[in-house]
Amino acid sequence: MGNDPESTEPRFSAEVYQNEYLPAGGSEVNAIVTVTCRGGTGGPRASARTRGGRGGPGAAVVIMVDCSGSMEYPPTKMRHARDATAAAIGTLRDGVAFAVVSGTHRASEVYPGGGRLAVADTVARAQAVQALSGLSAGGGTAIGTWLRLADRLLSSSEAAIRHGILLTDGRNEHEAPETLRAALEACAGRFTCDARGVGTDWEVGEVTGIAAALLGSADIVADPAGLAADFARMMETAMGKEVADVNLRLWTPAGAEVAFVKQVAPTVENLTDRRADAGARAGDYPTGSWGDESRDYHVCVRVPPAEVGREMLAARVSVVVPPPGGGTPETRAQGLVRAVWTGDLAASTSFNPQVAHYTGQAELAQAIQQGLEARKSGDRDAATAKLGRAVHLAHASGNEETAKLLAKVVDVVDVATGTVRLKRDVAEADEMTLETRSTKTVRVKK
Template structure:
């Protein structure tokens, strides 16, 4: 078990401490599952200020699919219903450009985009804006990079690290080369974004890129029957975001000079790529953003490669430090865990056994630590085609 702190975060590693000492100058593989748990007790603390942006696809691609415009409006209203009083929020309409649907932009031409504060009046006004927005007016298609950029600029106005966006798209990206990638690079680690693809015109690889870069999730809603499914999904996604009370946690993985982190991936409760952030990185230290946390446990599969020592010797190969990034200064370490191993004879049967938690991920192959096999990326084609 690693250390814990007043933030209620605990780190615990699962791995076989006996590692075969590979001969002839080879490298040894060590695979571990790191369980990171946020204790539910801190969730009872006073609610923290938070900001939410809901990005809605109102392109022709959305309008062309029967049932989806009504489902989108119903889902957006359901999402608004989950916002807690005092939440800073905005609605964005996405076509070949992104514009703030609510609140009404300031009249000054150079004024930055602004957020509203959720109360009975503003939520009613936002619901009316959803009903009034024309769906299908964007003939140029979707430019996801512009959608992400506007969400980022809106959320940048909010000082608290609990910043989240929900992006709902029915369209393949029509932005120029590198436009989406550039926007994701700009806002990486600065807010979290969950992406939902609806209907059959969007590209999974694009929404996965959004979710991976912005510490979010991606999912599919491909049946608009009765409007209910999209409404439930959007409301549940926003409710989950409202339940997160600890700001962005960055996992810093430090290795000794003759070891390296070869792969890292979230494996539970869902399989997700980790977002590598630029803060405090060196050849021996890599940082991964994990977004905001509620009362939950997430598990990460870490694969290390190291030059083995003599049989019978022990070694500290790596340390994982959980840091809180509140956006106001240097990241604060709040918990840590150490990876210690003992080098064993390659013929030792105990060293050949995979830890049950590692084996259960399905991403380890062979005896002992094994090799990591990552699922392939989705093809760059619209969903359902």
């Protein structure tokens, strides 16, 4: 690719924000790592971007549309789903491989059929939109079958960027929970997937769980009329991805161990349990596909306690990307996390602004989730306390969108103290929106 004058290889950078000073005997080091990808062409490319370097499309996308019986109520819901899928198809760039899948208690190919993917051009997009007229509602919901069919279709492509878009309006009632979990485990690392719940009859934990497992986004579209705009935005974002299978690699010295690794912007996502060994004292944490964007990660490392005057490299954080033709992953950016033991009390007790901000954002997400769970179980005191704490954290951190969502569930008495009253009547869509978007964060003000 370096010989192609029209191509621009995306560039990664990694910036580390931390207070490296520890008191004598201190052992916990926290840092925020900002990873940024810039300078690509703004979309997937063919040739070297494909897996194995054999050429072909730079991206492949499968759209999974819920066609279960509940999609007929109201009757306009199925029409909006067809319109949304058509909008997504219209956003596909020429050369992108794609397919449309109908999901009920089984998965069926809508277009192009025959266990293959079509290649987007004017004719293929028109044929796909025409095929959508055959979509009708009927049957149950077994999302694991939809994902496995999407995986089979995507695996037929050599595209580096493999992506799914999944729409559901109901609970996964026609397969066991462990069946869906097994499907997610089988698909993890093979393609990314954005998941959307339309209406209010679906399970938030199922939709957010799908997105988390497959490193995609999750959201609610309470009004089916908003589906077309949302699907078009999702597809545009997917078309902007250029680099697949990016990992955050952490190396720690002997005696040190990683306590946790979390993505903290644009959403909170715990990556700790997804570690894969990457050599001596190193581990890789998957981050999915990247376009022109920036994300923040909170890294916490426990180091052996030491005396004043000692210093050490607590961790080396690298952004690693597999080369187009396979082989050893390439390091695209690197940052260092340090530990310095000092007797200066002011230095060792000060909070780095980035670390403090994202610690608060993670607590905000947890407080919302715990508060809503307490509300559902009838524990009004616990719900009031947790949601009150969430209100305080949202306002203190400048997370205005979350503050607005909270105000639809509680009456705010005093922001400073987090004093609130639970609203007596809350629209189900408002509660589900707050829960679904609870992990969305705001960047720290530099």
